[in-house]
Amino acid sequence: MRITANQDRCVGAGQCVLVDPEAFDQNDADGTVIVLRPNPGTEPEIARAREAVNVCPGRTLALVEES
Amino acid sequence: MATPTISLDRTDPYRPPTEHVRLQEDAPISWVQLADGRQMWVLTQHEDVRAMLADRRFSSDRRDPRHPSHQPYMGPDHRPGLIEMDAPDHTRVRRSVVGEFTVQKLAAWRPRIQEIVDASIDDMLAGPAETDLVQALSLPVPSAVIAELLGVPYADHDFFQDNSAEFVRAGATAEERGAAVGRLKAYIAELVQEKTKSPGEDLLSRQILAGTDPEEVVSLGFLLLIAGHETTANMISLSVATLLDRREHLAELRDNPERTVGAVEELLRYFTIAEIGAARLAIEDVEIGGVQIRAGEAVLGLTNTANRDPLVFPEPDELDFTRMARNHLAFGFGPHQCLGQNLARLELEIVLATLLRRIPTLRLAVPFTEIPFKEKGPNYGVYELKVAW
Ligand code: HEM
Ligand code: SF4
Numbered sequence: 027m028r029i030t031a032n033q034d035r036c037v038g039a040g041q042c043v044l045v046d047p048e049a050f051d052q053n054d055a056d057g058t059v060i061v062l063r064p065n066p067g068t069e070p071e072i073a074r075a076r077e078a079v080n081v082c083p084g085r086t087l088a089l090v091e092e093s
Numbered sequence: 094m095a096t097p098t099i100s101l102d103r104t105d106p107y108r109p110p111t112e113h114v115r116l117q118e119d120a121p122i123s124w125v126q127l128a129d130g131r132q133m134w135v136l137t138q139h140e141d142v143r144a145m146l147a148d149r150r151f152s153s154d155r156r157d158p159r160h161p162s163h164q165p166y167m168g169p170d171h172r173p174g175l176i177e178m179d180a181p182d183h184t185r186v187r188r189s190v191v192g193e194f195t196v197q198k199l200a201a202w203r204p205r206i207q208e209i210v211d212a213s214i215d216d217m218l219a220g221p222a223e224t225d226l227v228q229a230l231s232l233p234v235p236s237a238v239i240a241e242l243l244g245v246p247y248a249d250h251d252f253f254q255d256n257s258a259e260f261v262r263a264g265a266t267a268e269e270r271g272a273a274v275g276r277l278k279a280y281i282a283e284l285v286q287e288k289t290k291s292p293g294e295d296l297l298s299r300q301i302l303a304g305t306d307p308e309e310v311v312s313l314g315f316l317l318l319i320a321g322h323e324t325t326a327n328m329i330s331l332s333v334a335t336l337l338d339r340r341e342h343l344a345e346l347r348d349n350p351e352r353t354v355g356a357v358e359e360l361l362r363y364f365t366i367a368e369i370g371a372a373r374l375a376i377e378d379v380e381i382g383g384v385q386i387r388a389g390e391a392v393l394g395l396t397n398t399a400n401r402d403p404l405v406f407p408e409p410d411e412l413d414f415t416r417m418a419r420n421h422l423a424f425g426f427g428p429h430q431c432l433g434q435n436l437a438r439l440e441l442e443i444v445l446a447t448l449l450r451r452i453p454t455l456r457l458a459v460p461f462t463e464i465p466f467k468e469k470g471p472n473y474g475v476y477e478l479k480v481a482w
Contacts, residue, residue, distance in 0.1 A: 038191035039430045041419060057191035081419045083430035085147050
């Protein structure tokens with residue numbers, strides 16, 4: 027599993043950081059997302075990644091199966 | 094800002110307007126004719142409202158007379174503020190300022206917000222043991238916080254706060270309100286001029302240093318004030334009124350202060366105070382929830398019923414501080430989702446925790462049903478909240 031972020035769509039609301047501050051941070055200059063931990067490993071990490079994808083207002087984030 | 098819409102009357106202060114609930118039950122997506130003759134699509138379900146707000150084919154530019162939030166003064170010369178822009182202008186302006194509101198940067202404001210809240214509560218405790226919480230706490234805290242964020246010097250705080258209070262005062266006439274807006278805009282313009290000469294460590298100075306057009310800096314400063322003052326105040330008042338009315342929730346927070354963050358999120362969902370904020374104009378044909386919306390048609394997303402959608406929030410009328418449902422739409426969704434949301438969350442959390450801790454005997458001084466609720470839009474709230482301790 028890998029978290030992808032389409033920076034162009036990011037609106038800098040920081041919802042992802044609220045869901046999981048260990049997996050996401052924001053760029054100081056323009057508020058856009060920085061994925062700190064692109065590969066969630068444990069079940070709770072995956073669950074939080076799914077939630078971040080769900081709440082993201084920019085539809086910026088996705089969780090993809092790694093081939 | 095005020096858009097006339099379907100009736101905002103309600104029979105229960107804890108539920109959305111009756112007509113909104115009826116639409117959600119009977120006609121989740123419908124073509125509605127308003128009292129003034131205008132027609133628009135009304136969306137009531139969570140999935141549809143989110144899909145619409147995330148889709149850039151729905152415009153926020155109100156200069157088009159067909160836009161549901163169009164106002165007569167928005168002629169061809171009108172300069173749209175951030176909240177009225179579409180991409181790519183919107184993206185550019187939002188990115189130039191949203192870095193000020195990251196979760197990390199706001200965390201640094203916590204101690205200062207705590208001091209501001211403590212000072213208001215000190216004043217309350219120094220006076221008579223009965224007061225209007227709206228005037229004593231709900232309004233002054235957000236305006237003091239925004240004043241500091243913008244870099245208003247201490248000497249001018251009273252001027253800034255008095256005029257912000259006048260702008261949102263319940264009984265103020267359009268003229269009084271207009272005069273307060275005039276004074277605030279003139280003041281912010283003057284402040285921008287001074288900061289151009291000697292920049293400080295604040296949001297406005299950083300905008301100037303980054304080369305933003307001074308007129309845009311003034312417009313942004315004013316938008317931050319009006320978007321964040323009364324909204325946050327209404328949420329503070331409604332949250333406190335609810336806790337004092339439903340004492341089991343008060344006890345729950347007192348015994349489990351760590352639930353305050355969840356309580357704030359749930360109260361935001363429950364009240365969804367920006368009742369008619371999600372108005373857009375379709376600029377292309379788009380299908381939403383199986384319905385064809387045509388270019389040129391107006392759309393209103395009811396975030397308050399969307400936030401009571403049972404498919405997304407089981408037992409939606411229950412207030413549950415452990416729900417941790419962050420997918421509510423109280424701050425909107427999509428590119429315009431509230432810029433100040435994490436500041437509002439922080440203020441609400443600190444106010445609720447501090448008030449319960451410092452005034453444990455706080456109670457309503459009038460029965461809950463006699464509280465004067467703001468039912469006329471654009472934001473739900475209370476005009477006055479008499480409390481005693
Ligand atoms: C509980 C308090 C608040 C609520 C319920 C609220 C609600 C909202 C909503 C629903 C929107 C979206 C409007 C749309 O889609 O057209 C919005 C946008 C906005 N809010 Fe808030 N807000 C709150 C507090 C604040 C604060 C404290 C600030 C600033 C310090 C602020 C600044 C803004 C700005 C600048 C926008 C426009 C963003 C854009 O268009 O990109 N708000 N707010
Ligand atoms: S929640 Fe989405 S839009 Fe907001 S900062 Fe994170 S990635 Fe960007």
